[in-house]
Amino acid sequence: MDRYVTDIKNGCYQNPVLPMDFSDPDAIRVGEDYYLISSSFTYLPGVPVLHSKDLVHWERIGNCVERLPFDRYAQPAHGCGTWAPALRYHAGRFYAFIPLPDEGIFYTEATDPAGPWSALHCVKSASGWIDPCPLWDDDGSVYMAHAFAKSRCGIKHKIQLSRLDPETLEVVEDGPIVFDGTLSQPTAEGPKMYKRNGWYYIFIPAGGVEYGWQTVLRARNVYGPYEEKIVMHQGASSINGPHQGAWVTAPDGSDWFLHFQDRFELGRVVHLQPMCWHNDWPFIGLEQNGDGIGEPVTEWDCPKGEAGPGLQIGDSFTNGKPGLQWQWQANPQPEAWLRPVAGDALHLVCGASGSLWRQPNVLSQMLPAADFTANVTLALAGCGAGAKVGLSVMGQKYSAIELCRTAQGCTVQLVQGMVKDLASTGDAEETILAEKMVDTDEITVTMKITAAKQVQYALLAADGTAVPLGGAQPVAKATWTGARLALYARGGTKGDAACIKQLNITF
Structure with a gap:
């Protein structure tokens, strides 16, 4: 949708x-x-x-x-x-x-x-x-x-x-x-x-x-x-x-x-x-x-008037650009953070390897509902060891599923972050909760958020089956905002850019 x-x-x-x-x-x-x-x-x-x-x-x-x-x-x-x-x-x-x-x-x-x-x-x-x-x-x-x-x-x-x-x-x-x-x-x-x-x-x-x-x-x-x-x-x-x-x-x-x-x-x-x-x-x-x-x-x-097209939530990243629903965590630098490449996919330049809470080029949007499923394809072709690309639910306690390039190959990790200092310049501490080796540098991941305020991350197999990674994680509000659905790339070699394709959201 x-x-x-x-x-x-x-x-x-x-x-x-x-x-x-x-x-x-x-x-x-x-x-x-x-x-x-x-x-x-x-x-x-x-x-x-x-x-x-x-x-x-x-x-x-x-x-x-x-x-x-x-x-x-x-x-x-x-x-x-x-x-x-x-x-x-x-x-x-x-x-x-x-x-x-x-x-x-x-x-x-x-x-x-x-x-x-x-x-x-x-x-x-x-x-x-x-x-x-x-x-x-x-x-x-x-x-x-x-x-x-x-x-x-x-x-x-x-x-x-x-x-x-x-x-x-x-x-x-x-x-x-x-x-x-x-x-x-x-x-x-x-x-x-x-x-x-x-x-x-x-x-x-x-x-x-x-x-x-x-x-x-x-x-x-x-x-x-x-x-x-x-x-x-x-x-x-x-x-x-x-x-x-x-x-x-x-x-x-x-x-x-x-x-x-x-x-x-x-x-x-x-x-x-x-x-x-x-x-x-x-x-x-x-x-x-x-x-x-x-x-x-x-x-x-209903008041009188014409019904409009509704709010954009999913995204095919037409011509390599994010839709209007996306926002960065700081003043935008699209010329530095987005790599112009032909086709309908987002090529996100890897940021610093610190916490997602303090990374300016995290791209996020509001949660579209209390209960929904989102899936997206993540790829690290051409990226060096240490590069990561992920899908996250951001808040003062956040979680993410990320594809990671290592010297031995690629893994998928479940990451949890906890904000330790709620000051505007405060940081978060991150922990890896689960990890799985994969034999490819391109995967499709999914997350399901429920009204119970939990998010379950999974990999999508070739037959469409969702294979859970770790247990359900809490959904928590951010500072003066609700939780946010986020995409990001970090780590790796200077100039590395991860590829993100087709975000689908269903209710």
Whole structure:
């Protein structure tokens, strides 16, 4: 299977509409088209851009950020990089406001959301400013709401409103704290600003990623004072922490809310909720128990619109290039990491022989589901002793099946890695759990991930039989992301390039 397409039954969509780690989503509608972006942390190109005609079927069309303009991102910076962004359309241009928690707030712009996007422009150089969202007001003024990262600046639970220069979009006045949730709305963050019927609204998730809720603030004056109201929570539903996302209005006038749910090893998956307005307050989801607070739905009538082709997950590596779903663990260097060779296969230059956690040219994508099988062909033709090529499930505890060239021939190894230091520059310790000699330098390997959060690796025999290598391994989340399916090459002689052919994914 090359693409994931959201399931539709009897005209109803099933949540999550995006069962993948599109963390901290924001979305807008321009004409008949919807666009969504999300955070991506150390994985680059970053801040992916998705397109839909109906809010249910999405296709990835590009990335807002090709690389980050700081030397530290030449190496993996797990947990750093691009945090919760905001997407807006103003005066014929798309704007993505993107926080780097250690460097500040930046924006990039484009006339076409598929790209190219401009270089990053600095809005505010600051440590600990996160989750920005701009608002162009009716009088031409521009404002930006943002939150704070306690780990960087010691502040939490607060939303600040800054004034921006309308021309440069740089902060000209830091402005007041317009909301302090220390007592009533802990972990207030991720603000999204809107204006409707003369009211200013700031949608904020509160209560934390795992078990929080969606709060909305409103005021007649942009600087407040703001009233607060919880508009969606888990309630009796099975959907934990429903919050942080985007309000969009369809062409027919119906309102919808896209938000994430933290599914731990799978990351933060995206749900779509019906939304309406009562007395100038939004109501999200479905009333279930009379408490006046919405609860998320598991299915609902599909919004009007055309179904799209879905998200690419498998890959034939057409013309030797990875598809849009793939990201590196650091600033990309495709000219150094990919060898241009004719044909539909990926020729990945072997990287350093250190841990996969610290290797910048590991190529990975989000897990496509909780239960799936992936197989891929790995080859080391022309590579010297020490060269390795593999398929991995990356996380803070990771595993991989890799084909290895030795002086005596080729072996297949089952490797386990454990991250020992969760700092952004921390490393992992790797152990070989199982090893098997093979009489070829090209093999097809498979892995099966189950809802039990386990992955079993195997070799595929000529008759298609899967021959397990070692026992099942745990699937673990990475830093601020879910686990990731990864391909890599490492070790060997300088200039060695492994060959990777046809990744197939089935459910």
